[in-house]
Amino acid sequence: MVTQEPHSERSRWLRRAGAAAIATAVLGAGGTGLVVAVLSTQQADGSTGTTASSDDSDSSNSSSDDQGSSSSSGSGLGSTHQGSPTQGGSNGS
């Protein structure tokens, strides 16, 4: 004869297991979505990120950092009066 108590314990265990599985699935899907969103944002400017790094004291500035910094919005160029003194030159080389 099966008593009522083991059955309710089993039901409670099954409910908890089910809830844990759902939570895992939701977190997994959410995490995947977040990763996809981050990667999509990183590639939004069409750049191809690289993972190379350098071994000097500023190793945080790898080529991938340069690509990452390309997220600055808008062009950095503007107009100026032709009489303005120049501070730099982009001469063909």
Add this chain to the structure above:
Amino acid sequence: MTTLGERETRSMSVSRTWSAWSCTVRLTVDDPAVLGAACGALKALMDRVDKAASRFRLDSELAAVNRRAGSMVPVSRLLVDLVDVSLVAASISGGAVDPTVGAAVVAAGYDQDIVAVRNRLSKTAASPVPASGWQNVQLNRKLAMVGVPKGTLLDLGATAKAWTADRAALVLSRRHGCAVLVEIGGDLRAAGTPAEPWVIGVAEREGDPVAKVTLSHGGLTTSTRTARRWATHKGEAHHVIDPRTGAPADGPWRTASVWAPTAVRANTFSTALVATGEAALGRLTLAGHPARLVADDGEITELAGWPSASRAA
């Protein structure tokens, strides 16, 4: 607390100019107190890049990679970065900026420093050698090894200057907490936040009439086939190689200036436009970077938001 006088001093830009890599190098900062240290750091970085990637030094790592073509060669992380960036540039440009044009550049006569090439007697240029293809370059980032197929010579000249400008500007700006403008040849990179955007003169060659623009951030580069030229028995040659033919480029634009978020990216497009002409225009249009093109007859085309008020003075 910062006083008004300190703020005025700090916002005053100062620069130092010198020659290296057969071109003009200029470093500008908006904090006079850091100029000396910043110049020292830039020169040290350029020395390291030269030892790693110079095509004209027998003791460079690049020379070792080229000598040992056909096998993987252990290299420094610095050369890994430089090769990596050159391959990214090749990918972005659809192969128009290809680091495997080394043999073609040598065949065209550019086998020494440009000053030596110009000063010697006219050399017989060899037949053009099409680039063997950037896809054939083997790069193992984890083990820091580089290999090229036999008969291939790597030339990182198209991207190394821009990479150095990018890296120096970012590092110096972060280290000193000021706005920095690094100029190496035609490759500029601005980093940090200047009180006012930098005023830049854009010209086909040093000393030519300039079109002035302001630059607040990012990279601005100018590539041209009018500057690094030398005599051959077939006439004048220049250093911008069309990888498809292996010969000096002969497209519709002799000079291209491009703005992009980084100097490497700007240089990739400006070089591609001079090297392959119309073939590179579609990629530039998709990228939406402002550009200024000078045709063979001098006609100027400004694209994608290049400041139209700029005029040659």
